Amino acid sequence: MDSLRKETRYDVAIIGGGPAGLAAAIYAARGAMSTVIFEKGLVGGQILVTAEVENYPGFEETTSGYFIVEKMKNQALKFKSEIIQEEVRAISPEGLCKIIETNNNIYRTKAVIFCTGAHPRKLLVPGEKRFTGKGVSYCATCDGALYRNKTVAVIGGGDSAVEEALFLTKFAQKVYLIHRRDKLRAVHAIQQKAFNNKKIEIIWDTVVQEIEGDSIIKNLILFNKKESKTTNLAIDGIFIYVGIIPNNDLVESKLDLDPQGFIITDDSRHTNIPGFFAAGDVIHKVLRQVVTAVSDGATAAFSAEKWIEENIDNFPQ
């Protein structure tokens, strides 16, 4: 690998420092590839704001997302992966190499692994923007404690909405879970916990039409789709968990994407462009969990290493 180091600044550049990116860094750096993670915010990704993780193998006791990613970060650093806190602005191929431009610098790498994750989808109803930070939140872990003994609504029926509704019962006196259908999408185990929790009331077949208030949020205008009926619901806060949107801005015009914008990869996490790999929530897949993100990251790093070795004679000297 020494010859590789002379040729370029890094063998593998990983864009995004969530669980997928950290796992990719651990595997690439441990495989003696010179490795860098570019992260524009905090290392850790979306899982940083998950207060309770109970299904990550190896952690028998419920633990926090923060604890898990701190361990991963330290492990990546131990194997001499670098972490650069800069935002990647553009990536362009130059022969087999890739040129990475950040706000401050230009880097050259042989392989890139996109681990850019996803961000919360907005409801796009009147009042949502106006009351964001004044009662509208996308993060129960960050804001839940502000609602001690208050009444809150959680919107959505997936794993995030149901898990966060359960989390909010630690603080709020009442949690309405408002879902647009008559069945939850969340996995059975957490559905049952929600059904058995006396603080949670599920409002079925209902969408939010408007979020109202004065200086803070006060009321939701709801529409029941089955009964075609509009009602008001007095609340102190609303937590929106209606899915995620892939962070694909850097690659939108370059890589093959599914109709929702998630990056399409093959089994080795290779995209349609040689030397471009992807892992974690940004890719098309069936299960979005920390455990699948780290699996993707490890696979992408392994495949990137193999790809570099196979093409080593074709990189510029």
Ligand code: NAP
């Ligand atoms: P999700 O699974 O896509 O669920 C989004 C929910 O929001 C669905 O119930 C959907 O309704 C509803 N929805 C979408 N657009 C809406 C709108 N405009 N108005 C009202 N409701 C709307 O998203 P997620 O819960 O954020 O989860 C994202 C991924 O992370 C999933 O793969 C999930 O399994 C994973 N995740 C896993 C865990 C865990 O295992 N511990 C925790 C959190 C997330 P419909 O059901 O009608 O489509």
